[in-house]
Amino acid sequence: MTHRTLFATDLPLIQAPMAGVQDWRLAAAISNAGALGSLPAGMLNAAALEEQLTALAGATDRPWNVNFFCHTPPAPDPQGEQRWVETLRPYYDTFNADVAAIASGPSRQPFDGDCATVLARFRPAVVSFHYGLPDKALLDQVKATGARVLSSATTVDEALWLQAHGADGIIAQGLEAGGHRGHFLSDDLTLQQGTLTLLPQLVDAVSLPVIAAGGISTPAAVRAAMALGASAVQPGTAYLLCPEATTKTVHRQWLQSEQARHTALxxxxxxxxxxGIVNRLMQELGYLPEQAPAFPLAGNAIGPLRAAAEARGSGDCSPLWAGQCASTCRAAPAQEITAWLASGL
Structure with missing residues (x-):
């Protein structure tokens, strides 16, 4: 199956959905450039999703993708969250952040029936998932819209699982990729591989199209991924400096600094x-602190702290999501970036 069959696009290129740094505008610009624009919906409720999809559908008549999370929400953990607040309190004091402004409840929700109902009205060309796939009843609702279904795999086992459970294509997410890891069968980070080793293994292991993601931010990287058997590529970090992205000023500044050369999980x-790009909070608390509550609860106490620090022009407490290719970012319109990447085909 070629990208034209799977996505109905001119180019075998999908924009990685990036929650927090984009909305419908970036997706529309990339779809209009001949690739597959993507809207991240993991932080949208059904009403916000409908608003975003209405704008996206009105801005392009080309195919586009909507992306959702499939994680299992954690059990409430007020004691764990309070311990996390106490861990962060010195930084709250430093940046004069308001502890009372901390939100409660999960900030990211898994795909559900309400979102499936919205999708049925808009009938996107592609629906993609992170952390596996939704249960069969929900997946059947998605497929009933005519959408092709993609999901991220970070190991051969995950790719085989996705193939067995109804995916139409598999995104090979290499360790270089910015943002959240898509692993869902095991939390063991030693199983995670780089794109150029993971990709050919998935191509050999499954019969579905495989899309390469992670570290693909130049025409040469596009060419390398396609040479290793990718049916398409999925760049994300390459678009962070586009005017159509909602990347915040502090984040843009870090992406254009020497600090962008150092990212970490x-x-x-x-x-x-x-x-993301390594900053003060990561260095001083440790990259994988035991005190952090389960996903996505750790983000609640980060919110007011991040806002207070950014108000002072500081990225010390911000999730500066970016792949290992962050230092190659170019500040240019999405159409220009897409054409540049496509020159590697």
Whole structure:
């Protein structure tokens, strides 16, 4: 199955969905450039999703993707969250952040029936998932819209699981990728591989199309991934400096500094391993602190702290999500970045 069959796009290129740094505008611009734009919906309720999809559908008549999480929400842990607040209190004092402003409850919700109902009205070309797939009843609702279904795999076992449970294509998420790791069968980070080793193994192991993700931010990287058998590529970090992205000023500044050369996996900002530019909070608390509550509860206490620090122009307490290719980011419109990446095909 080629990208034209799977996505109905001109280019074998999917924009990685990036919650927190984009909305419908970036997705529309990339779809209009001939690739597959993606809207991250893991932090949207059904009403917000409908608003975003209405705007996206009105901005392009080309195919697009909507991405959701499939994690199991954690049990409430007020004591664990309070311990986390106490761990962060010195930073609250430093940046004069308000502890009373900390939200309660999970900030990210898994795909559910309400979102499935919204999708049925918009009938996207592609629906993608992170952390596996939804249960069969929900997945059947997605497929009933005519959408192709993709999901992230970080190991051969995950790719085989996705193939057996109804995916139409598999995103090979290498260790270089920015943002949250998509692993769902095991939390053992030693199982995680780089894109150029993971990709050919998945191509050999499954009969589905495999999309390469992680470290793909230049035409040369696109060419390398396609040479290793990818049916398409999924860049994300390459678009962080686009004017159509909602990347905050502090984040943009770090991406254009020498600090962008050093990224690491951390659970500090959400409770689940995710790759971002190394900053003060990561260095001083440790990249994988035991005190961090389960995903996504750790993010509640980070919110007011991040806002207070950013108000002072500091990225010390922000999740500066980016892949290991962050230092190659270019500040240019999404259409230009897409054409540049496509020159490697």
């Amino acid at each position: 951390t659970t500090v900002f959400s409770g689940r391993p995710a790759r």
